[in-house]
Amino acid sequence: MIGYLLLAPLLVGLLVFRAYGFGYNIWLSFMNAGAFGAPKFAGLANYQDLLGDNQLRVAILNTFKFAIIAVPGVIVVSLALATLMQYRFRGQSVFRAIVFLPAVCLPTAAILVFGWMFQTQYGLVNSALQVMGASPVSWFGSASGVTVVVSLLVVYLSFSVPTIILYAGMQDISPDLYEAATLDGAGPVRQFFSITLPLLTPSLFFVIITTTISALKLFDVVYVLLPPVDHSVSLNYGFTLVYYYFYLAFLETGQRGYAAAVSLVLLLIILAVSIVLMRLQRRFVHYGENG
Amino acid sequence: MHAQNQAGWRIYAITTIVGLLILAPFAWMVATGLMTTGQTLMVPPRLIPSPPTLDGVIEVFNRIPFATLLFNTIVVSAGRAIGTLIVCATAAYALAIIKVPGTSAILVGILALIMVPGDIFIVPNFAIIASFRMTDTLVALFLPSVFDVFGVFLLYQFFRGVPRELIEAARLDGASHLRILATIVVPVARSGIVSLAILSVLSEWKDLLWPLVVNRSIDKLTLGPGLALLRGVYTTDWNVVMAAGAMAALPMVVIFLVLQKQFITSFARSGLK
Numbered sequence: 233m234i235g236y237l238l239l240a241p242l243l244v245g246l247l248v249f250r251a252y253g254f255g256y257n258i259w260l261s262f263m264n265a266g267a268f269g270a271p272k273f274a275g276l277a278n279y280q281d282l283l284g285d286n287q288l289r290v291a292i293l294n295t296f297k298f299a300i301i302a303v304p305g306v307i308v309v310s311l312a313l314a315t316l317m318q319y320r321f322r323g324q325s326v327f328r329a330i331v332f333l334p335a336v337c338l339p340t341a342a343i344l345v346f347g348w349m350f351q352t353q354y355g356l357v358n359s360a361l362q363v364m365g366a367s368p369v370s371w372f373g374s375a376s377g378v379t380v381v382v383s384l385l386v387v388y389l390s391f392s393v394p395t396i397i398l399y400a401g402m403q404d405i406s407p408d409l410y411e412a413a414t415l416d417g418a419g420p421v422r423q424f425f426s427i428t429l430p431l432l433t434p435s436l437f438f439v440i441i442t443t444t445i446s447a448l449k450l451f452d453v454v455y456v457l458l459p460p461v462d463h464s465v466s467l468n469y470g471f472t473l474v475y476y477y478f479y480l481a482f483l484e485t486g487q488r489g490y491a492a493a494v495s496l497v498l499l500l501i502i503l504a505v506s507i508v509l510m511r512l513q514r515r516f517v518h519y520g521e522n523g
Numbered sequence: 524m525h526a527q528n529q530a531g532w533r534i535y536a537i538t539t540i541v542g543l544l545i546l547a548p549f550a551w552m553v554a555t556g557l558m559t560t561g562q563t564l565m566v567p568p569r570l571i572p573s574p575p576t577l578d579g580v581i582e583v584f585n586r587i588p589f590a591t592l593l594f595n596t597i598v599v600s601a602g603r604a605i606g607t608l609i610v611c612a613t614a615a616y617a618l619a620i621i622k623v624p625g626t627s628a629i630l631v632g633i634l635a636l637i638m639v640p641g642d643i644f645i646v647p648n649f650a651i652i653a654s655f656r657m658t659d660t661l662v663a664l665f666l667p668s669v670f671d672v673f674g675v676f677l678l679y680q681f682f683r684g685v686p687r688e689l690i691e692a693a694r695l696d697g698a699s700h701l702r703i704l705a706t707i708v709v710p711v712a713r714s715g716i717v718s719l720a721i722l723s724v725l726s727e728w729k730d731l732l733w734p735l736v737v738n739r740s741i742d743k744l745t746l747g748p749g750l751a752l753l754r755g756v757y758t759t760d761w762n763v764v765m766a767a768g769a770m771a772a773l774p775m776v777v778i779f780l781v782l783q784k785q786f787i788t789s790f791a792r793s794g795l796k
Binding site for chain 2: 235239242243250253256257322335337338351359393451452481482492
């Protein structure tokens with residue numbers, strides 16, 4: 233009895249903010265709910281609108297584009313950093329602290345610095361390009377420019393935690409294997425691909441899944457990086473699904489019913505991607521055990 | 524032996540370059556924060572503020588209520604951590620120590636909920652908070668997130684490791700469950716509690732979307748969204764923005780440097796499964 237009493241705060245909270253919230257979202261997705269007045273039943277209208285919504289298409293494409301570029305980036309960077317951290321060298325603890333700085337830095341601050349570094353006229357990056365003889369780039373004036381800056385930022389802000397998880401995974405691999413490989417004449421590169429990488433697959437897949445899911449939920453980077461004044465830039469180059477959902481519900485005309493439908497699209501996409509990745513993981517790990 | 528030395532030298536060079544690359548945005552933030560607006564508008568850019576000035580720092584306080592934002596951030600992070608710890612520790616105790624009937628079904632539900640992205644609850648949660656008449660309050664910022672299913676699962680794993688004999692001995696002595704939770708389970712599972720506290724504080728610290736939605740007045744915002752408002756409509760005084768960024772990032776960086784070990788263990792545990 234006391235047990236259920238102890239569970240009560242959690243269960244009540246989940247009932248209100250998750251179960252009711254989820255039901256409300258589904259209900260809302262069938263409503264025409266604006267900023268003012270009571271919601272009116274709209275049937276499947278919101279879902280029909282989804283199909284013909286060009287802005288939604290842009291948002292989905294952007295979300296996938298950023299994820300497809302940034303996730304491999306995060307994985308490669310964190311694999312490299314975790315490998316570096318396996319070595320013993322002076323200043324190791326300082327290096328480890330530096331690797332974690334992006335994870336504890338206020339994201340808004342980091343995003344603003346990147347915005348400043350990539351500023352067209354006075355930014356560091358363009359000056360560096362000019363010194364090297366290249367012409368300056370209008371980073372926020374084109375889809376490809378925005379993609380580069382957003383992807384770099386996502387990588388910068390997200391590599392720290394994967395690094396520690398992969399580092400821990402590497403620590404679990406028996407040193408005997410490396411010794412045997414050295415005796416057999418395998419160099420460090422060969423050892424990395426034949427021992428480290430295959431034995432790291434469980435941590436690697438975990439990191440891939442969590443990084444992908446958080447990339448699909450991308451909001452803060454584009455929101456802070458692309459100022460609201462330049463609506464055209466945000467709308468065309470930077471809109472992600474979460475940003476679009478937020479924009480619909482709270483910024484533009486307050487189309488909350490439609491926003492709810494968009495949020496369900498986001499949920500479906502994240503679930504679908506998670507299931508695909510988990511399937512892949514099962515196959516991959518299984519293959520490893522047999523091979 | 525010679526080959527090994529060479530490898531060491533190379534590793535040293537690589538880590539130095541990588542470390543500097545990671546630090547570069549921070550350094551540039553601080554350097555710009557110490558410039559005048561005029562110095563930020565030079566082509567090619569000055570790397571070092573000469574002479575350094577606190578103009579930007581002072582201007583931050585004119586443009587945004589920085590002290591209020593910092594205070595709010597501390598209150599909200601503490602509220603989030605305390606709320607999360609109470610909700611998760613009591614629930615994890617019921618599941619791991621008492622093992623209430625239905626524990627396995629509840630655990631399955633919890634694991635399934637971990638998969639559902641919280642961002643889809645922004646609109647309904649806003650409606651719920653609004654119906655509680657709690658918009659534009661500090662509590663609204665952390666209330667929905669204290670019911671943290673990942674936190675329950677994390678503590679559940681730790682609580683299961685608490686030796687049964689300790690709990691049974693306390694039961695025989697007539698100690699209540701709350702007492703056992705506070706005096707035996709929490710101290711034994713201390714490192715799990717610390718990890719959950721750190722992860723909760725960090726996640727509150729970094730949150731941007733929910734504060735922007737639920738609180739409209741700047742006096743009730745945290746540093747992240749408050750800072751986002753500094754971006755000018757037509758021009759941006761980058762020295763002011765960078766000074767604010769550096770000042771806002773500083774507290775957590777300092778806490779991290781002090782509690783480095785605990786932070787890194789907590790990060791590793793966020794990948795627990």
